Amino acid sequence: xxxxxxxxxxxxxxxxxxxxxxxxxxxxxxxxxxxxxxxxxxxxxxxxxxxxxxxxxxxxxxxxxxxxxxxxxxxxxxxxxxxxxxxxxxxxxxxxxxxxxxxxxxxxxxxxxxxxxxxxxxxxxxxxxxxxxxxxxxxxxxxxxxxxxxxxxxxxxxxxxxxxxxxxxxxxxxxxx
Amino acid sequence: xxxxxxxxxxxxxxxxxxxxxxxxxxxxxxxxxxxxxxxxxxxxxxxxxxxxxxxxxxxxxxxxxxxxxxxxxxxxxxxxxxxxxxxxxxxxxxxxxxxxxxxxxxxxxxxxxxxxxxxxxxxxxxxxxxxxxxxxxxxxxxxxxxxxxxxxxxxxxxxxxxxxxxxxxxxxxxxxx
DNA sequence: ACCTTATGAATGAATG
DNA sequence: CATTCATTCATAAGGT
Numbered sequence: 001x002x003x004x005x006x007x008x009x010x011x012x013x014x015x016x017x018x019x020x021x022x023x024x025x026x027x028x029x030x031x032x033x034x035x036x037x038x039x040x041x042x043x044x045x046x047x048x049x050x051x052x053x054x055x056x057x058x059x060x061x062x063x064x065x066x067x068x069x070x071x072x073x074x075x076x077x078x079x080x081x082x083x084x085x086x087x088x089x090x091x092x093x094x095x096x097x098x099x100x101x102x103x104x105x106x107x108x109x110x111x112x113x114x115x116x117x118x119x120x121x122x123x124x125x126x127x128x129x130x131x132x133x134x135x136x137x138x139x140x141x142x143x144x145x146x147x148x149x150x151x152x153x154x155x156x157x158x159x160x161x162x163x164x165x166x167x168x169x170x171x172x173x174x175x176x177x
Numbered sequence: 178x179x180x181x182x183x184x185x186x187x188x189x190x191x192x193x194x195x196x197x198x199x200x201x202x203x204x205x206x207x208x209x210x211x212x213x214x215x216x217x218x219x220x221x222x223x224x225x226x227x228x229x230x231x232x233x234x235x236x237x238x239x240x241x242x243x244x245x246x247x248x249x250x251x252x253x254x255x256x257x258x259x260x261x262x263x264x265x266x267x268x269x270x271x272x273x274x275x276x277x278x279x280x281x282x283x284x285x286x287x288x289x290x291x292x293x294x295x296x297x298x299x300x301x302x303x304x305x306x307x308x309x310x311x312x313x314x315x316x317x318x319x320x321x322x323x324x325x326x327x328x329x330x331x332x333x334x335x336x337x338x339x340x341x342x343x344x345x346x347x348x349x350x351x352x353x354x
Numbered sequence: 355a356c357c358t359t360a361t362g363a364a365t366g367a368a369t370g
Numbered sequence: 371c372a373t374t375c376a377t378t379c380a381t382a383a384g385g386t
Contacts (some may be wrong), residue, residue: 083362083381130363137376138361154382220376260366260377281371307367315365 084127089120094131104132261304268299271308275316281309 022163039078086094097105105113112134263271274282274290282290287309291302 030360085362085382127362133375134361134363141376262366262378304366308365310371311366 005127012176084123086123086127086131087121090117090123093117094128094135098132098135104136232294261300263300263304263308264298267300269292271305271312271320275309275312281306281313 035156093116104110110125110128114123115130117123117128198235271290272294278286283285287302287305291305294305335345
């Protein structure tokens with residue numbers, strides 16, 4: 001359960017000129033609403049617990065008596081896929097491309113790939129970009145994990161096991177106006 | 178003291194495939210988000226007040242002693258974070274500063290900001306600097322993607338600077354292919 | 355139904 | 371600044 005820690009604020013700004021929204025924008029909106037939904041629920045829980053062990057303080061009485069049950073409950077149905085999922089065909093193509101050219105393709109290339117893949121389903125350049133990024137990162141990690149004979153048998157929830165945490169922070173920060 | 182029972186809308190269900198929204202729908206969405214925003218703020222206030230006049234309740238410890246900022250910290254990683262994560266309050270402040278002053282603040286200003294933000298959690302000047310850098314870059318990318326118009330379902334969300342912009346691919350390394 | 359795993363996406367930090 | 375890397379978060383898919 002995510003909440004306040006994530007991305008809360010500001011509603012999307014559409015360009016105003018037309019009201020055509022892109023998929024991305026739609027998703028952003030959906031996510032925003034979802035986040036608010038979660039937060040509200042959490043806050044309600046907190047407040048419940050808070051009130052539960054407290055005398056009926058007279059001063060506040062905010063929402064008063066109304067049951068929490070009727071509060072929103074905007075828990076969204078999966079009206080649409082929340083995140084992109086590559087189709088089989090798309091995956092095959094991507095996989096093949098990845099094998100050939102190692103590394104993330106440049107912008108132009110990404111655009112081409114995206115256009116091609118779109119013929120097999122909804123997809124955006126960002127999806128493609130992310131895919132390559134993730135693919136690369138995970139291949140790398142997988143590889144170095146194998147080479148380490150650490151004999152670890154840890155079951156990490158996240159497939160990415162933090163090997164060699166390189167903690168480098170606070171460099172000189174030499175920037176002037 | 179708002180009435181949070183009255184109108185908690187449910188997320189709009191757009192037709193999914195077609196991403197053309199009418200003015201009306203846009204308005205509705207904006208309003209929904211706005212409502213959530215308001216409610217969240219109010220709930221936070223409520224809860225604050227609630228805790229304020231209460232002894233250190235032992236049983237519950239919902240958010241524990243941690244500030245609201247970190248409420249969102251997901252359940253299964255309570256351990257120390259390896260990288261800085263802005264708290265809610267910090268984020269709000271940063272966001273506000275970003276809106277006002279355009280661009281990355283100079284060194285002096287960063288120092289001040291950092292000192293201020295430190296009151297809300299661990300933070301360094303580098304963190305602040307990086308934040309502004311990233312924020313700017315991503316805002317830019319976001320903006321140019323919004324400016325794409327007319328029937329293009331093209332969208333890019335994260336991914337750094339996907340397209341457009343007289344990019345210099347010359348210096349873009351040439352991955353084999 | 356719940357739990358685990360795989361993986362798309364977000365973002366702080368680093369590099370050029 | 372522009373790009374890229376590394377880590378983390380969230381969820382779709384799959385197993386039991």
